[in-house]
Amino acid sequence: MTGASTVACQNGTWTELPKCKGKGGKCGPPPVIENGDLLSFPMQEYPQGTTLEYKCPSLYVLEGSQYITCTDGQWTSPPVCLGRLKHVLLACAASEEDMGRNNVELKWVTGRKLYVRSGDVIEFQCKRGYLEDPASSPFRAQCTEGTIEYPRCKPGNETCGPPPEVAGGKVQGVKKSRYLPGESARYQCWQGFEMTGASTVACQNGTWTELPKCKGKGGKCGPPPVIENGDLLSFPMQEYPQGTTLEYKCPSLYVLEGSQYITCTDGQWTSPPVCLVACAASEEDMGRNNVELKWVPERKLYVRSGDVIEFQCKRGYLEDPASSPFRAQCMEGTIEYPRCKPGRNCTVRQSAMERNNIQLPSSSRSSTSIYRSGDYISFECKWWYRPVSHSGKVRAECLDGVVNYPTCERFFG
Missing domain, CATH: 2.10.70.10 (Complement Module, domain 1)
Known part of the structure; x- marks a missing residue:
């Protein structure tokens, strides 16, 4: 072994790992790779300079070199087998419908629909007669895990509608x-x-x-x-x-x-x-933007031109910083919907509850300990403890993967 034999967890990662080198330049068993196979029967010991080959099964793509070599008692880095099916699902489709909703079009491609891989960048531009919205997301959008953050354009002031009627x-x-x-x-x-x-x-x-x-x-x-x-x-x-x-x-x-x-x-x-x-706030449009009506439990709401509708994020979602306001006004039959992005789930940790002298109510202990962003989590103080908060409430909100646990203190009354 070279390096410390003990490693510690710091800031979510392990400190530097030790290395095990074979004596006389020999190597031990080759690394096992997920979803991949070694094209030879593994042995316990290999001489210096030995080369072995890996293979990925159907529907997987081999990334890196398919060969490893025993060099100075250690194997070179093995390859990784990536699932093709997963990559297809994570691709993005820039559709005519979504582009039309945001008044944009592809800048360099004339197709109505464009498929790109995760990580690729698409450039958009405003359609004729429209101008870039100052509050829009960038016009060079990256495909991230199957999602494109579309930029937005607003009607340009330089064009005119039909000439008005005149009496007589x-x-x-x-x-x-x-x-x-x-x-x-x-x-x-x-x-x-x-x-x-x-x-x-x-x-x-x-x-x-x-x-x-x-x-x-x-x-x-x-x-x-x-x-x-x-x-x-x-x-x-x-x-x-x-x-x-x-x-x-x-x-x-x-x-x-x-x-x-x-x-x-x-x-x-x-x-x-x-x-x-009038404007119709539809369930389909709200679902596309991950929002719901704030005060009305309706699936569809009709409002008059000039009226204001208030939205809120659906359970498990957070307000997108680049979103339009969550108080949207009906303007000539059109609503500018706000947008929410997925929030990270929260896991209730036993160590944190122990540290804060709290526990889940008996009715919640058998249920899942995973909570979605925006959920409120109810706790209770342990026996002979009381809430530190003056409000007496022992609950916390899951906010994008973070739980601010309430605290209870020992009661000596």
Whole structure:
């Protein structure tokens, strides 16, 4: 033997191990490797310079040299047999669905789905019309044990939605759902209406330049504006006299923003309302982000646009530092879900309980001693001991693998 014959556990690792060298340069039995086999019958002693070969079974990959050699009384490092099946399960798939949810796409690859090995890095970029979210995770994401931390992009301010409706007129041609900076649209007024202002509008910094106005002759108004997802509570006509008032209504699960009435004033309608779609916090989306509703035990929750929903991490998970806020606001039918990451389990250790003069209640001793992050663990003081805490509570929370054990002291009353 060379080195100390005794080793100690320090900070979770063993101090330096001793080495056993064969006398006269000879080696003892070769190392046994997990999931692997030696291609010869093992002996108790081998002469200097002997070389042996290992082999891994089917579905395993040999890592390192397949040969070991007896050198100066010791064997060189043996190989390791890694399970192929395990490596397949730990691979990552960058899917179109997940990328679409975060408004990103692959930077260098044009495929809809990309498989990479654990440890590989994928580069993402924002989709056209979107900008990098300052609170996003990095755009060079590493595959870690089958999981990719996707970056996020938010809608860019440089694009515009469809040009708005104007009372007494319409947009020429077919309206698009999205316009790039500098793109334009042209308006025309209904027959019997006169236009004031430029007939062409342009998309600039995410908004349209000033819209034209179509004024009816003699103070009359044309057909009322059409609002998305809303209905007029009367049959529309081609012409309305000055002072006419009309009413709009939004369907179920939509919220009317603005006044529900419009009035014909000096040949133009006052501003119409907007119907904002509600949000649905679904079990599927919450499960994908490892969160649940904080105050409501529902699997699905509908809220109006502008309302706030509070989330919390599911049992066994912790808040992701790069997550969006856990108080999420419904914005035009969309919820920005927060995210939680898996937390480490806790093991109740007998030595720690002895040190703190506590024990598990008799009802808990037969159950498992493994607790998930976020679980509360109830203890009790040993006989003739009382809690040190003024609150009298003898319980602790498992926080990402750590238990802050309560303490009891000897009672001499």
